[in-house]
Amino acid sequence: MAGxxxxxxxxxxxxxxxxxxxxxxxxxxxTGINPLPYPLPDLPANAWTxxxxxxxxxALGDAARAFWSVPxxxxxxxxxxxxxxxxRIPALAPPGRxxxxxxxxxxxxAAFVAQGWQVVRAGAVDAAVVVHPNNPDGRVWAADALPAAxxxxxxxxxxxVMPDASLVGLAARPGVIVLKSFGKFWGLAxxxxxxxxxxxxxxxxxxxxxxxxxxxxPALAVGAAALRDAGWAEATRARLDADAARLDGIMAAxxxxxxxxxxxxxxxxxxDPAGWQARLAARRVWSRIFxxxxxxxxxxxxxxxxxxxxxxxx
Amino acid sequence: MAGxxxxxxxxxxxxxxxxxxxxxxxxxxxTGINPLPYPLPDLPANAWTxxxxxxxxxALGDAARAFWSVPxxxxxxxxxxxxxxxxRIPALAPPGRxxxxxxxxxxxxAAFVAQGWQVVRAGAVDAAVVVHPNNPDGRVWAADALPAAxxxxxxxxxxxVMPDASLVGLAARPGVIVLKSFGKFWGLAxxxxxxxxxxxxxxxxxxxxxxxxxxxxPALAVGAAALRDAGWAEATRARLDADAARLDGIMAAxxxxxxxxxxxxxxxxxxDPAGWQARLAARRVWSRIFxxxxxxxxxxxxxxxxxxxxxxxx
Numbered sequence: 040m041a042g043x044x045x046x047x048x049x050x051x052x053x054x055x056x057x058x059x060x061x062x063x064x065x066x067x068x069x070t071g072i073n074p075l076p077y078p079l080p081d082l083p084a085n086a087w088t089x090x091x092x093x094x095x096x097x098a099l100g101d102a103a104r105a106f107w108s109v110p111x112x113x114x115x116x117x118x119x120x121x122x123x124x125x126x127r128i129p130a131l132a133p134p135g136r137x138x139x140x141x142x143x144x145x146x147x148x149a150a151f152v153a154q155g156w157q158v159v160r161a162g163a164v165d166a167a168v169v170v171h172p173n174n175p176d177g178r179v180w181a182a183d184a185l186p187a188a189x190x191x192x193x194x195x196x197x198x199x200v201m202p203d204a205s206l207v208g209l210a211a212r213p214g215v216i217v218l219k220s221f222g223k224f225w226g227l228a229x230x231x232x233x234x235x236x237x238x239x240x241x242x243x244x245x246x247x248x249x250x251x252x253x254x255x256x257p258a259l260a261v262g263a264a265a266l267r268d269a270g271w272a273e274a275t276r277a278r279l280d281a282d283a284a285r286l287d288g289i290m291a292a293x294x295x296x297x298x299x300x301x302x303x304x305x306x307x308x309x310x311d312p313a314g315w316q317a318r319l320a321a322r323r324v325w326s327r328i329f330x331x332x333x334x335x336x337x338x339x340x341x342x343x344x345x346x347x348x349x350x351x352x353x
Numbered sequence: 354m355a356g357x358x359x360x361x362x363x364x365x366x367x368x369x370x371x372x373x374x375x376x377x378x379x380x381x382x383x384t385g386i387n388p389l390p391y392p393l394p395d396l397p398a399n400a401w402t403x404x405x406x407x408x409x410x411x412a413l414g415d416a417a418r419a420f421w422s423v424p425x426x427x428x429x430x431x432x433x434x435x436x437x438x439x440x441r442i443p444a445l446a447p448p449g450r451x452x453x454x455x456x457x458x459x460x461x462x463a464a465f466v467a468q469g470w471q472v473v474r475a476g477a478v479d480a481a482v483v484v485h486p487n488n489p490d491g492r493v494w495a496a497d498a499l500p501a502a503x504x505x506x507x508x509x510x511x512x513x514v515m516p517d518a519s520l521v522g523l524a525a526r527p528g529v530i531v532l533k534s535f536g537k538f539w540g541l542a543x544x545x546x547x548x549x550x551x552x553x554x555x556x557x558x559x560x561x562x563x564x565x566x567x568x569x570x571p572a573l574a575v576g577a578a579a580l581r582d583a584g585w586a587e588a589t590r591a592r593l594d595a596d597a598a599r600l601d602g603i604m605a606a607x608x609x610x611x612x613x614x615x616x617x618x619x620x621x622x623x624x625d626p627a628g629w630q631a632r633l634a635a636r637r638v639w640s641r642i643f644x645x646x647x648x649x650x651x652x653x654x655x656x657x658x659x660x661x662x663x664x665x666x667x
Contacts, residue, residue: 050406050407051406052406052407052408053407062408067403070403070404072402072403072404076401076402079401085543086543087390087393087541087543087544088386088390088540088541088542088543089381089384089386089542089543090384090386090536090542090543091543091545092364092365092366093364093366093367094366094376119433119437119545119567119569120564120566120567122564122565122566122567123433123563123564123567124564125564126561126562126563126564127562127564130444146564146565150564153561222404226402227401227402228402228403228404228566228570229399229400229401229402229403229404229405229569229570229571230401230569230570230571231405231433231566231567231568231569231570247440247467248440248441248562249437249440250434250436250437250438250439250440250441250460250464251436251460252434252436252542252545253433253434253436253437253545254545255433255543255544255545255569255571255572256542256543256544256545257543257544257569257571258569
């Protein structure tokens with residue numbers, strides 16, 4: 040299969056090949072995916088069998104608009120994962136200079152470079168991308184601190200843990216696109232569902248690039264049910280907050296200082312991230328380290344039955 | 354939701370709005386989707402929860418290569434539906450002239466036009482698209498009858514009913530891409546799964562346009578199981594052949610002559626397609642007519658419990 044080659048979390052198979060054990064033996068904390076997913080509703084047979092129809096797409100769109108308080112003048116486009124949108128966004132404008140304050144999620148830069156753009160830290164730019172809150176350090180952006188650019192992408196893939204911080208109100212401005220990821224907060228990354236919210240003329244071009252029926256019938260049905268379930272979201276935020284504090288406590292006792300993150304992943308300062316990764320791997324716990332940092336270790340949250348793997352880490 | 358506006362089959366909601374009845378009352382024969390889908394296997398929980406990993410993608414790719422006898426030198430790329438590939442293919446070359454012998458499936462022409470191409474019937478061209486067998490008339494192409502073009506797309510979305518006719522052997526040639534659709538023959542159009550098979554350099558560019566993890570975990574798992582099941586495919590071909598003959602018999606008795614099609618859809622010559630569509634709609638059977646033809650009516654095959662709707666049509 041053809042594919043891309045950015046450094047990502049995941050890749051349990053590679054971890055098992057390097058450190059041993061079967062794939063199923065591992066606890067994967069290398070991603071920022073909620074380990075207690077939204078419970079799958081019963082799916083009607085035609086979610087699988089029929090071409091997804093306009094009514095199902097509308098139901099998902101209505102639920103998404105209500106859940107995220109999308110401004111009326113902003114468009115909304117569902118896609119098979121935020122990554123499908125990230126890959127096409129750089130084609131929305133002629134190649135120029137794009138500001139991507141980092142370090143951050145590396146698919147944005149890779150997608151812009153693949154379309155001939157130059158990635159810069161600051162200065163006059165033709166486009167800007169901020170990840171809000173940022174991955175891996177959890178930095179949040181104030182609306183008036185965003186880089187000024189005619190095309191502005193605000194990636195809120197991890198923002199559903201802190202909805203009050205959302206900048207979705209800016210999505211009604213020309214040239215702005217806010218990205219949302221369904222897989223992370225709702226813990227259903229395999230479903231492939233993400234959203235672009237923003238300038239309707241830009242979204243129409245992204246829609247044309249995706250083609251008709253971009254989102255699967257199961258994703259339309261599960262997404263609509265989950266986005267209508269405000270109670271689940273609220274309870275999940277409380278649980279993730281508590282679990283993040285619990286993980287920080289374990290890591291502090293083991294000598295790792297919390298640098299930041301979100302309630303879906305924690306970033307720790309350590310004196311030897313590779314050594315930490317190997318130590319955790321001996322317990323079949325897979326972590327994330329970063330090619331650009333000799334201090335950082337990132338961990339997602341374990342499911343309730345996974346905490347025992349961290350016992351006695353200190 | 355943003356979207357495209359080509360004339361398609363499907364759209365039961367629009368049919369119900371126009372002719373009455375609830376969506377669930379209708380028998381949808383407006384598409385060419387197998388009405389007896391591949392039975393869904395049990396899905397592992399991580400097909401829904403985890404980012405689809407390389408091993409699952411490889412398993413699907415291996416099954417697809419074996420099922421379709423893909424030449425070793427041809428690449429293979431899985432996508433969330435053939436439509437996602439059709440939308441991006443015109444960006445593989447600078448806009449020029451594309452031959453699309455028609456009438457045929459209209460998304461190809463729409464996608465090329467959206468990228469600035471000129472669609473022509475014949476002559477010297479920069480690209481060519483053939484649908485093989487063609488939708489709606491069932492025309493099949495011989496390898497030596499294909500239009501000559503540096504970029505050649507062979508859309509085999511409906512070819513799994515007649516595997517001996519496949520031109521996948523040409524997929525090892527530079528500039529050739531063969532498209533396969535999973536949704537139609539396996540009756541799981543909501544799953545969103547399709548494939549490009551062909552020139553590895555072109556497929557690498559399509560992969561970059563799709564972004565990482567383009568295919569859902571459920572689609573990887575269901576697709577791999579189905580493509581390994583040669584017995585189901587063989588039995589399905591025999592059933593579709595028999596059902597197509599049965600439908601032709603009913604329509605002949607009612608005064609419609611079979612013009613062509615495939616065992617997944619039948620094309621009939623009638624003196625009044627709109628009148629036929631209304632007559633069938635009175636029975637809550639939804640059919641396909643074509644804006645460019647005042648003779649053609651297309652019907653898909655009913656499931657076993659759907660035939661009674663056609664009783665007494667003559």
